[in-house]
Amino acid sequence: LLSPATVGHDAVVSDQAVVDALVTAEVGLVRAMAAVGAVDAAVSREVGDLFGWVGAHSGCRDHGVDAVELATRASGGNPVIPLVEHLRGRTSERAREWVHRGATSQDILDTAIAIVARNAVATIVGDLERTTNALAALAGEHRETTAAARTLTQHAVPTTVGARAAAWARGVERARSRIGRCGDELPVQLGGAAGTLAAFVTDVGRDAAAALPTAFAAELGLTASAPWHTERWPITELGDALVQVIDALGKIAADVATLSRTEIGEIGGAVGGSSAMPQKANPIRSILIRSAAVRAPQLGATLHLAAALAVDERPDGAWHAEWPTVRELLRLALGAAAHAAALSSELRVDRGAVRRNLSLTGGLIVSERLAQVLEPIVGRDRFRALIAEAGDGDLGARIRALPEATGLDVDELLDPSSYTGLAAELAEGARLREVEE
Amino acid sequence: LLSPATVGHDAVVSDQAVVDALVTAEVGLVRAMAAVGAVDAAVSREVGDLFGWVGAHSGCRDHGVDAVELATRASGGNPVIPLVEHLRGRTSERAREWVHRGATSQDILDTAIAIVARNAVATIVGDLERTTNALAALAGEHRETTAAARTLTQHAVPTTVGARAAAWARGVERARSRIGRCGDELPVQLGGAAGTLAAFVTDVGRDAAAALPTAFAAELGLTASAPWHTERWPITELGDALVQVIDALGKIAADVATLSRTEIGEIGGAVGGSSAMPQKANPIRSILIRSAAVRAPQLGATLHLAAALAVDERPDGAWHAEWPTVRELLRLALGAAAHAAALSSELRVDRGAVRRNLSLTGGLIVSERLAQVLEPIVGRDRFRALIAEAGDGDLGARIRALPEATGLDVDELLDPSSYTGLAAELAEGARLREVEE
Amino acid sequence: LLSPATVGHDAVVSDQAVVDALVTAEVGLVRAMAAVGAVDAAVSREVGDLFGWVGAHSGCRDHGVDAVELATRASGGNPVIPLVEHLRGRTSERAREWVHRGATSQDILDTAIAIVARNAVATIVGDLERTTNALAALAGEHRETTAAARTLTQHAVPTTVGARAAAWARGVERARSRIGRCGDELPVQLGGAAGTLAAFVTDVGRDAAAALPTAFAAELGLTASAPWHTERWPITELGDALVQVIDALGKIAADVATLSRTEIGEIGGAVGGSSAMPQKANPIRSILIRSAAVRAPQLGATLHLAAALAVDERPDGAWHAEWPTVRELLRLALGAAAHAAALSSELRVDRGAVRRNLSLTGGLIVSERLAQVLEPIVGRDRFRALIAEAGDGDLGARIRALPEATGLDVDELLDPSSYTGLAAELAEGARLREVEE
């Protein structure tokens, strides 16, 4: 109700999704036990059937475990303890002993968070692809739509709308590749009480125990890893990548909100209304993305703190701080990506406003070029004086009045659209690639 | 499900509590309109009766507004718009026009957050009082229980268990007084679309409009204020005070967790078990408080950022970032305070362990006093050599073997309990008061 | 070189200022010893004379302790150890033993930080007073200068330039009162090795030791306190107040930067130039304040983390994290306050631009009032249609064409300056006071 940036985009990180993932991790472990030959396949099948196993990426569905009940019983701060009790209570005697066998709560919880993150990242990546596609189309369409570039809030030199959109797209694309790789590398957690896999070794032997993390990962569509109970880079790298996603979208939202200002008006569309002020067209998607962008970095910082404070073989508070933080970051990235995908396809460039703003300074927007051309012929002092007085009148006439300016094509000199450098190439990404090679 | 620090302590900040507060704010505004004479008391009564008005501090109950439905319809990022539609739909034609009359969504939302915060703070303050009472009792009981003080992880000099508990209590008491004052000062928000109260002036006249914030505050048990739409110190001061509460409790939790370590064992009680390792007694309340303490400061930072970025007469994202952040901070403070109240009454000092640890360094814990006494008579170099070798044997015997030590009461010199300075007085708070005057 | 927000405003927190404060704390302690009768006044005078004691608020000057040398020798992470060696090396034999007598490094360092903070806060408070004075004058001058209020980036309803300036002033004034009080309450630290004052009791007796913190505070112009070695609220409350100062100034800077935009242009002055683009007038003071505002909240969060992690009687890292953080926050607040004082007196309101922007929506800026007046007579649907079409033509003519509008003073209805509610009163602070009572 009070998380406006994410409303309606967070099903994959809901309490139900978390419970699904917890059950999936427990079932996946029994299946891995079967895969390494430690338990009869019939046991693994029974457990899978009982708790709705669908497959590596889908996990368990319709397992009959209730999120609210679990939360209520997790008063010790750990939902895995009541979950295991619940699962064991519904299992046959033969299978019961293999539920959660050898594992610690952290194995299941970390793995469940990896599952939830993997699923959320898939959704995020899809929305980011839609975003870059829309932005690339926008960049192409407006590759030569000359517009004012602004630095430190002031008109600086011309650019093109397409170059700006291409820069947005580069930021999103970089973030997408990073979060995508992160999603592909999410590891299972499997180390037992303190990361030595000792109970597994006792139960299934040294070789089978050593093979178990890989089998567990295969069952769940995650990657294998040495235990990372207190080496938390899988969490901080995920967090960093999520924050980077939100940064890239936040930059777009900051630009769109600014360019939507009543006085600027270069971008429209993607707006919401106001009940009391019927004339208003608020850039609501940008606002919601921005609200996420103001919050995300500090959540990322909390994950780093939790990593740095991960003392012992399971820390006294730092690990517990991760759970709600990772989930909130996933939620914000899901919301921001969904809004960005919609925003990037809904936004409309008002070419008239772009043109009107471009001419607001009466030609001073190309003063950098004027300096290049005129300073050598009239000297720095006279040039500066010319610029300083130009606010009061016609810059073109003043230039034409310079004796030294005879022969200059003043119209061309003052035309912003002939001073956009490589903007069009950058918009296309053509010269960009060249530059990067 | 994944907010372990707060499980079961957050009813006053639940979605239902937020909806209650939103309805209360809307009803309070109609009542304020009646109080300043702008609307007939019958209208105000009708609206109050319809939506379950109970009184200034209790607000509205059983109003029939559903949190889930509101969240679903708040897709524009603002639950007030669908709320107003809902309320108007259930009101008589006469009363309808007075619902939300002249107000902006921010007036209602900020006021609702103030109501929720006021209620949460009352609960927090109660738990903090229980905490300081228990800690004061502990401090009194153990005012002279000599224990090792530790600095930079190493035994330093003696202190008393009571002095430590009294320091905890001072931190909690300071935090309590600050959050308490903050709770008493929480203001209503009432400024209309952009903080000028223009629509109110049009509707009810200049004088009644000017009186409206005070009347609104009186109805709701909050304080009056000039509009603070983009001057957000009421939010950041609340946030700072909440973080300070969690800091003070986090310090206690850090000490308790440390003193509960298997090797130290000076504090027991307030523990939870482990399913796989039946011998374990985990200091679970301290761990949950610590998990809140690792998260809270960054949430407080987000509120400050939102304040600093509050551009215009309503900002493009910063305000929206506050809602979930304030709520999470309240939730963490509620959880931490509840755990601390329980912890402070449940914890048990193991006098045997305290004594055993105190003697671990074989008397070196009073080496500061030894230096005061012995350096003047044997010189710095010989004294340092004595200390350096003391790890290997009996410090007392070595001192007695010094020719210069004849006549010294070496037992007294090595007795930690006679080197606790003002610890007992600090534990009682007696000398403490003297010190502060 | 790379701290642009603070260039030239940070002498009171320089390395030299820190060394001055460290020496002042050491000398103050000897003087306090004399004040409680523990040491001969001649000793105290010798030490004071030797190290340039000037007085309670001025502390020590020209003491001959070199900051660079101290930093070099503080390799153990603590500048007090080499400082004490240095001071003792320069003192007579009689006085030597009273230098740093009974104290721990933290006593001196925390007290020195309190001294530096007290001095910095005095400068900050002065600049904030200059700021509020200038803003109050601005508010008075422009109490009735009608301007567009903007919410969510869009023109909303009218306000006045003065109402906006008064809101800025209220934020600064609140922050000033809070940091001012904080500066007045800064405590000395005096607890000895672990906060029990044990060495002092041994050295000077129980009563004199109990009186020592008060005497120490009197010498230094700070307040007395029980030891707060690991109860860090004096630091976090200072940090919170500094961040609040920067928030309040950051809000102003955000508005000024926005209102300075080429397309908006309502505020000029307080600008800097560009070497490459001679036409530019960058709102550089606002930019530098904003750069501080983006950084400060996270520094405040670090102080809270340090407080919450202050385990034992001196923690293993948290305390050390405070020093550079407090200093950087002081530096940012000093820089932001100095820039704000200059900005608030330099900024110029462009009445022409204000008026031009106000009319940009062709009257739609008063659509809230139009709805109040017209909806009742033409119905909601026809009114909404009228507003929706109004972008295309003359709103006044459309209203006059309504049969129901006969007799309405349409010019008055569309005049923004008659729809500013209590803006002028809020600008004066008159009605504001009334509201707050």
Add this chain to the structure above:
Amino acid sequence: LLSPATVGHDAVVSDQAVVDALVTAEVGLVRAMAAVGAVDAAVSREVGDLFGWVGAHSGCRDHGVDAVELATRASGGNPVIPLVEHLRGRTSERAREWVHRGATSQDILDTAIAIVARNAVATIVGDLERTTNALAALAGEHRETTAAARTLTQHAVPTTVGARAAAWARGVERARSRIGRCGDELPVQLGGAAGTLAAFVTDVGRDAAAALPTAFAAELGLTASAPWHTERWPITELGDALVQVIDALGKIAADVATLSRTEIGEIGGAVGGSSAMPQKANPIRSILIRSAAVRAPQLGATLHLAAALAVDERPDGAWHAEWPTVRELLRLALGAAAHAAALSSELRVDRGAVRRNLSLTGGLIVSERLAQVLEPIVGRDRFRALIAEAGDGDLGARIRALPEATGLDVDELLDPSSYTGLAAELAEGARLREVEE
């Protein structure tokens, strides 16, 4: 003086280093101009010789530009403007026009930060390699040194000292590979006033301008990139990687500080002394690393905020917030890595203390295995009772007294060193690799 974590390790990020990098960037640009054929090689040689050009990675030395003077003159918040004036003032007329030609201040400043970061990262990577080498040696030496693993502060099950050291090494190695890659990918910035390279196109033609970033990168030993004036992922990815380095070292420091506690004492070495308490051996390197770890995450968050708030073609404050923050993060990582390299080679394992602690619970540390073995034969209730009572006496005797335990090798059952699972293999990294394939 007040940055204890970094004292003596920050020469590569000093003011002098920053000025070196700024000069290097300016000279590199002239050389790139020559490389693309835009300027005569003699001009480039003149500028290089004048300002001490050494080579791509060494940059400029002995250039005669003074850091203090530059800082003083950078009152506009930008040191590049006075730098360019200074450089031009010392250059021949022919060369003068090619200094800073076509560039904007941000081109030079961002590139200089990339140079500084590249150099700092090289130092950091070296120290991290030393750290992992020392940790790997430690892991090998202690692969089978059985020790208590601790979870939630309590003894849990056995592990080995080597397994713990190997986990530390994995965290450091991951961080090293990430910061190393980041260092290799640091890009030049070259876009001109607003990222379109327009002035370059005017000056040197479209093709040469397009080739310029690659040439610039080649001169400086950085990578080429499209302009990233407001797409700040090169900065945030650097920041994230630096924080990850500090996290990984912070985890080690947390463990070492804990294991150094007087009551635990499993790790010694790498200590510092105390002036007042001569017996103390403080784990000072760990403390300094921890102080960095408490600060770094919030600095990383500031960089993300700056990225998300990078509005327009150069933002109004966010960019300026990056400079001191990046530098402080580099400084912290340099300090932490240097301390970690020293710490990891200096630390000593006290095998006696390790063994003594392992036996502290009288065998309960293997209660997980006891449950596996005994619960099936005596039932859960009797087993739990046995464990609960075990605190009072001899666990072995109690087990032997069980009728069902006949034939069990109770000594073997209670031997922690036979319940370390794959700890030795994880210590060697052998099974670890297997697990990861």
